[in-house]
Amino acid sequence: MDFSFSENQLMYLDTVRKFVKNEITPHILEMEKAHSFPWSIINKAWEMGIINLCIPESVKGFEIDTISSALIIEEISYGDTGISTSAMCNDLANIVISQHGTEEQKELFLRPFVEKPLLASFCLTEPGAGSDNSMMTTFIAKKDDGTYVLNGSKCFITNASYASQYTVLCKVGKPTSNFMACVIIPVEHITAADIPDIGNSTREIQVPTGGKIVIGKPEDKLGQRLSNTASVTFEDVIIHPNQIIGDRRFGFKYIIDVLDFARPMVAAIGLGLAKRAFALTLNYTRERKQFGQRICDLPVARDMLTTMWKKVELAEMALLRATCKIQEKATDAGIYASLAKNTAAEAAVFCSTEGLHLHGGYGFTTDYEISKLSRDAHIIDIYEGVREVQNMIIGREIV
Numbered sequence: 394m395d396f397s398f399s400e401n402q403l404m405y406l407d408t409v410r411k412f413v414k415n416e417i418t419p420h421i422l423e424m425e426k427a428h429s430f431p432w433s434i435i436n437k438a439w440e441m442g443i444i445n446l447c448i449p450e451s452v453k454g455f456e457i458d459t460i461s462s463a464l465i466i467e468e469i470s471y472g473d474t475g476i477s478t479s480a481m482c483n484d485l486a487n488i489v490i491s492q493h494g495t496e497e498q499k500e501l502f503l504r505p506f507v508e509k510p511l512l513a514s515f516c517l518t519e520p521g522a523g524s525d526n527s528m529m530t531t532f533i534a535k536k537d538d539g540t541y542v543l544n545g546s547k548c549f550i551t552n553a554s555y556a557s558q559y560t561v562l563c564k565v566g567k568p569t570s571n572f573m574a575c576v577i578i579p580v581e582h583i584t585a586a587d588i589p590d591i592g593n594s595t596r597e598i599q600v601p602t603g604g605k606i607v608i609g610k611p612e613d614k615l616g617q618r619l620s621n622t623a624s625v626t627f628e629d630v631i632i633h634p635n636q637i638i639g640d641r642r643f644g645f646k647y648i649i650d651v652l653d654f655a656r657p658m659v660a661a662i663g664l665g666l667a668k669r670a671f672a673l674t675l676n677y678t679r680e681r682k683q684f685g686q687r688i689c690d691l692p693v694a695r696d697m698l699t700t701m702w703k704k705v706e707l708a709e710m711a712l713l714r715a716t717c718k719i720q721e722k723a724t725d726a727g728i729y730a731s732l733a734k735n736t737a738a739e740a741a742v743f744c745s746t747e748g749l750h751l752h753g754g755y756g757f758t759t760d761y762e763i764s765k766l767s768r769d770a771h772i773i774d775i776y777e778g779v780r781e782v783q784n785m786i787i788g789r790e791i792v
């Protein structure tokens with residue numbers, strides 16, 4: 394295990410940092426208040442090759458290693474975690490194709506992301522199946538002609554209103570089946586020119602193979618307002634056998650592989666946010682004086698800044714350890730992924746909450762970015778598995 398970065402990784406970091414500093418940070422409060430979808434940032438990130446990190450070189454992708462992917466996502470998250478959630482979601486949806494798809498499926502379902510700035514959605518959560526995804530009822534049933542028909546509803550799906558492809562986890566045969574499949578549904582290609590901003594509208598998609606997909610109105614969220622989240626309903630969508638990834642009964646195994654990759658990426662999102670909250674708070678408390686001293690020199694405030702710094706550093710160590718484990722294909726990578734996710738979520742919530750407090754009344758106004766960070770942070774403790782589920786995974790493994 395080597396925590397020093399290669400020249401390539403340092404070059405990537407430098408490029409993403411400059412991008413965030415020039416394109417995101419100066420406009421972030423204005424952009425977030427406007428609440429319009431950040432296509433321009435997504436398009437620039439695509440041009441720079443800092444999204445779609447998991448696409449293999451065999452289909453002209455960047456095939457970026459896990460550690461570098463986490464570093465890139467962390468840096469984008471330093472700018473905004475709504476944008477990084479949206480960008481990272483392409484890998485969340487597409488990694489199962491990279492890992493378990495055939496060469497033909499990679500060409501069919503991944504190549505379009507290399508050719509155009511498109512977005513993808515990963516559809517796992519359902520109204521009755523959140524932390525316990527085994528309770529999902531969306532299912533495919535086989536028809537006499539060898540194709541399948543998909544029906545069911547998913548909720549809280551990132552990028553849903555703008556997606557050009559949906560990765561869907563569903564039961565096989567009937568809603569109560571013990572088997573789960575992973576299917577890929579490519580639809581019309583959507584770019585900024587096609588849907589610049591969905592606003593408060595729904596979207597109806599006629600699927601080329603048959604059936605339709607209905608996307609609900611975007612959720613009006615507390616934070617991460619620059620990411621799009623909506624429900625997705627599949628109505629008699631026809632699925633050809635070549636749209637099913639791997640073995641149609643092994644979806645549970647594929648979800649675990651996806652989440653083992655995705656949880657450290659969510660940890661990277663949390664770490665980026667925690668670092669930003671810490672940096673803003675440090676700057677603020679260095680400048681503002683009370684009781685004749687800089688706030689950062691008042692012992693209790695200094696103590697809090699130290700605690701914030703320690704949480705950030707621990708989150709970084711947990712993230713690097715998890716990504717190294719994944720890169721080494723270690724059998725215990727999963728529990729390190731859960732550890733990294735929880736450690737980073739805790740750092741993000743702590744640093745943004747206490748950072749806001751150290752900004753006093755100013756932190757409670759929308760003029761100060763720390764108030765936005767404290768809204769954004771909560772979801773990091775929830776999506777890709779709530780804190781308790783991560784602890785359940787760790788607990789199960791260690792006993």
Ligand SMILES: Cc1cc2nc3c(=O)[nH]c(=O)nc-3n(C[C@H](O)[C@H](O)[C@H](O)COP(=O)(O)OP(=O)(O)OC[C@H]3O[C@@H](n4cnc5c(N)ncnc54)[C@H](O)[C@@H]3O)c2cc1C
Nearest residue numbers: 515516517518523524549550551622775776777778779781
């Ligand atoms: C902004 C946003 C983006 C999202 N993006 C996606 C996406 O792209 N794709 C997707 O499929 N899903 C997505 N989700 C869904 C997300 O992953 C779920 O919300 C999350 O897994 C929790 O499920 P739930 O909301 O149903 O909460 P529930 O499962 O109902 O849990 C509620 C609470 O119950 C407690 N709890 C749950 N399980 C346990 C347990 N085992 N032990 C003790 N306590 C427990 C916890 O306190 C938990 O917070 C997104 C959600 C949001 C808000």
